[in-house]
Amino acid sequence: MENKNNTFNKEYLDSLNRLYNDNSKLTGFKWFLDTAYSWAYKKNVSPDVVVLGTAIPEELIMAAGAEPYWLIGGSLGSVSWSDDLVPRDTDPVSRSILGYINRPDSVDFSNSLFIIPLINDSMRKIAYQLKSEGKKICLADIPPSRNDKYAQENYTNQMKELCATVSAHTKSKVSKYSTVSAMKRVSNARAALARFLELSRGRTDIITDSARIFVQNSYYMTDSMERWTYHVESLSKEVDFYASQSKNKEYKRPSIMVAGSPVIFPNYKIPFLIRDAGLAIYDSADYITLKTLITYKRSMMYGSKDKLIENIALEWYRYDASPAYTQNDVLYEYISDTVKKGGIEGVVYHVLKGQIEYDFELEKIENMLSQYSIPVFRLETDYQYQDVEQLRIRMEAFSEMLAQNRYRKVKKVS
Secondary structure, eight states: OHHHHHHHHHHHHHHHHHHHHHTTTOGGGHHHHHHHHHHHHOOSOOOSEEEESSOSOHHHHHHTTOOOEEEOOOOHHHHGGGTTTSOTTSOHHHHHHHHHHTOTTSOOOTTOEEEEEOOSHHHHHHHHHHHHTTOEEEEEOOOSOTTSTTHHHHHHHHHHHHHHHHHHHHTOOOOHHHHHHHHHHHHHHHHHHHHHHHHHTTOTTTSOHHHHHHHHHGGGTOSOHHHHHHHHHHHHHHHHHHHHHOOOOOOSSOEEEEEESOOOTTOOHHHHHHHHTTOEEEEEESTTGGGGGOOOOGGGGOSOHHHHHHHHHHHHHHHOOOTTOSSOHHHHHHHHHHHHTSOOOEEEEEEETTOHHHHHHHHHHHHHHHTTTOOEEEEEEOSOSTTHHHHHHHHHHHHHHHHHHHHHHHHHHO
8 A cells, every 4th residue: 555655746746846836936826836736645534515527517515615625537546546446447537536535534425425437338337336335425427518408407407406405415405696606717717727728828937837737637636616716816916927928939839739638736747748848838728727717707607596597507508518518519619610720730639548549539630630731649548657758759759840840830831
């Protein structure tokens, strides 16, 4: 067991140390590092409501009187804690989530309600595993097709049931006030994050791309959304200050989009490799990123409690880009719109082994991007680190190709 703990500690601390060393001049960034450290090593934690993955509207959980405790994977070390529970070929995100739940001498989940979105087969298996262990679970079976005329109604009804289940568990009544309050809190947090991501885009001379992703990931580690929002706004001001001192963005690095399987802390070998290969991440396209688009206009915060819950569910249904959908049109449209705006020279399509649902989407994305002459580099990996040097060689080759493409375009214009 000690060796498993050592693996987790090394991976976690190595990623934190690199993020700090690469961004040490940003004083406001340290708070996010401390938040991640505290999340991983804090003792005597007994969360009321645990959410597996990110495909659940946290607004509804907050409206029902709980702060969600997120388990979203990301760790090779935590994978080892689930070795005896699931097959070896189970995708690393699911194994990592299950490992966190079974981590020895850590969080007390004995009285927790587990909310599980059934976005793939692995989540279904985890739900069965937790239920067989006597855990209290609440399932959300996301309709796989938006073309089904009953899908939207089905989704909305499930979100109402989810809210009621959390309310019964917390013994906290869902009210119009608590729902509006949750909508405002989450909207403020997402608006702050969207502004930070926009301000810091292309400013690798000020903040690394991995640090930008980390700030986004830290949303799932904080125990105070208001405090997190405040520190995101403070970091934005700091980045903006440094940008005002140096007007010239760093244009030397070819700009790419990262799509496919989301990058989740602490396994940051992909964004670290991207930086080492001389590339810059212009944007990410995955279901975690698209959550930042879900905010609520003032007009959506009026009406009965049931109407407010419907508004939340419908807005989520509109922007949800989880792999649950057979046709992920929301994701395609986001990638297409971002490419049309310009600034993207290539796409790194990240696929974690076992997450085959992302490979189903790849062909359509490749066909769409070929219309804009945007090359796609498919990169398959898992949470192991043995393939780093092999991936580095391939990433550097892709970087060189993008640099040559840029040179040919400049030469053609001149």
